[in-house]
Amino acid sequence: MIAETVCSAASAAGLGIAVVTAYRKRYLSAARIAAYSLVPVGLVMTGVVGWLADTAFSPTAWAGFAVLGAAWALFASTRAVERRRGGTRAERKAAARDAKRDAVAPTASAPSLGPATRPAAGPAAAPRGTGSGEDFSDIEAILKKHGI
Numbered sequence: 001m002i003a004e005t006v007c008s009a010a011s012a013a014g015l016g017i018a019v020v021t022a023y024r025k026r027y028l029s030a031a032r033i034a035a036y037s038l039v040p041v042g043l044v045m046t047g048v049v050g051w052l053a054d055t056a057f058s059p060t061a062w063a064g065f066a067v068l069g070a071a072w073a074l075f076a077s078t079r080a081v082e083r084r085r086g087g088t089r090a091e092r093k094a095a096a097r098d099a100k101r102d103a104v105a106p107t108a109s110a111p112s113l114g115p116a117t118r119p120a121a122g123p124a125a126a127p128r129g130t131g132s133g134e135d136f137s138d139i140e141a142i143l144k145k146h147g148i
Contacts, residue, residue, distance in 0.1 A: 007040035
């Protein structure tokens with residue numbers, strides 16, 4: 001009973017604010033405020049407020065909300081782990097199978113561009129340092145390993 005009274009008072013106050021806003025020639029804002037202020041009365045008339053009042057004081061309902069929250073947390077955590085791993089188990093197996101198949105490059109019967117026109121590049125010249133004495137030999141080794 002008190003919830004219905006509070007919702008009716010909130011709606012009346014909201015409609016009053018909407019009238020004042022419309023008086024100031026701000027019709028779009030007034031219409032939005034009127035829409036928001038009619039929601040509590042609509043909820044009371046449909047019986048949602050009574051259902052919420054009964055639910056708020058029911059330990060069984062709160063236990064049900066706890067179970068729903070636990071289910072949601074499990075679902076969200078499994079989705080996060082699945083995204084981090086890169087898909088479902090079947091997708092990971094298919095990707096591993098494709099990676100094994102493509103790991104060895106197919107052999108070519110003949111070079112497609114013909115013989116090289118430029119001579120092969122010799123070892124890279126020592127980089128001119130700025131005097132800091134940095135050694136880039138490990139970087140050069142990585143680049144040579146990848147053929148760069």
